[in-house]
Amino acid sequence: MSEVQRNEGLVNHGSGTIEIAGKRVHRLGFGAMRLIGPNLWGEPADRRPLIELLRRAVDLGVDFIDTAAVYGPHISEEVIREALYPYPEHVLITTKGGQVQWGPGSYATVGRPEFLRQECALSLRRLGVEHIDLYQLHQVDPAVPFEEQIGVMKELQEEGKIGAIGLNEVTVEQVVVAREIITVASVQNQYSVTERKHEDVLDYCTREDLPFVSWFPLDFGALARVGGPLDGIAAQLAATPAQVALAWLLARAENMVAIPGTASMAHMEENVAAAGLRLSPEQVKELDALAARA
Template identity: 45%
Template sequence: MNTSLGGTLQIGGDLPVHRLGFGTMRLVGDGAWGEPQNPEEARRVLCRAVELGVTLIDTADAYGPEVAERLICEALHPYPPGLVIATKGGITRQGPAKTEYVGRAGYLIQCVEMSLRRLKLERIDLYQLHRIDPRTPLEESLGALRQMQEQGKIRHIGLSEVTPAEIEQAQKIVPIVSVQNRYSLADRRHEQTLNWCEQHNIAFLPWYPIAGGKLLKPDHPFAQTLKQLAARYDASPAQLSIAWLLHRSPVMLPIPGTSQVKHLEENIAAAALPIGPDEWAQLEAASQEPS
């Protein structure tokens, strides 16, 4: 059981990672607010993820806020060679599931500096703008991140929750190497963006990669097909959902998160599922049926 079974991806052409990463939002309190219920288990999850071959850990200063970054440092610093810590800035959090987008240059520069301090890094390998702030020109937001990149404090820059047009606009300001959008087997709202990323060899990090299944009605044909195929491989629907993401595109980099070691190990095991082309075709056809 190792994430290497899911294949590798070169982010930005020079940053190799295994294509099954780990997302840290679920390590903190509900609504991405506050401390974890079990801090020791949270740190064990992070350590176990690295043991199982995870080479990309995705986080953000808004998780907690600040809690997830601190936990990563407590559990893993000094970091093993080859481990990429990807973090994000540009969202402020006022309470559980309460956020506001802030893209002002001064604020983003502060975000980068504080993430560097909390993570005990000299350079962040992948820094993603958490959301585009509609009140701030994109040139100002990405100009600030470009400045930090020129200073050697950021290696690569990515975006989150964007359209192809927004990526193209951003590319005129600074090179973009990754996109993190909501996407899952049950939630294909960003299919066009994924296709664009695949055509331009940009890493696509789907967030909410499993829980999107909650959107399905129990009597939906897709839900039944997913359950039947999972049982055929002695797997869970969640594992099959992760395996499908890895199969869907070579630029896909799923980052399923959990606060329990047991669930982490189940997620990682999805990389080894020997699903055949007939089963993928059956699952794909069922997912396209109307609800």
């Protein structure tokens, strides 16, 4: 176990903080997609270890927890309620609507206003709240006018069902259009040391001081193999490749929030400990260059 992992009392205090939806949270959060059954589908064999994992994460300083109605479906939200309700005031729990799942790996985007309304209502019930602090459009539905999808989110906000509004998997152009209708509180796109197709969105959000949430931040594949670049830097720092990948994300931009997810207590603690890892300018530069090798 690395020195970073042993310093439990400080593990999440090195990530810095950012304000999202009126709450100041640490920039290393938790993605709750894996708090469900095998192959990201159905009920887990036992909810109790997942409940313990969530409580431990909050004890370690995690205060940004990201879930969605489609995870399970529905099960991740239920597990979060079982673990943390009544929710600590400082913890921001965000969920999403706009996708359906029919089986392992079978997803579809549904952005019809009536469906988004139903999704929000059911998430409120499952989470046990009357108001969701940050509600996100899970994905833009190309079959529905974008302005209609944003419009219903604005209506839900005006009705007091949700507080702030976030967008997922969007282009710069879509963020610009949305901001003409609503205040965008956050943008969540896939981004990692190897996956940088949304570099322009991150750059836009950085210029505009918008929180950018990286989902699947540990998508590093072969770069973490023994002798690979992530492994080499990890060895220099007595850390793990995953910790190095997360530390690079936090160093990439001050508006970056990383939400690694896992169902393993050990992996969660390892991920959270990455907040205490500091990369040198030379190490950051080396990792910056990995995009061309992904």
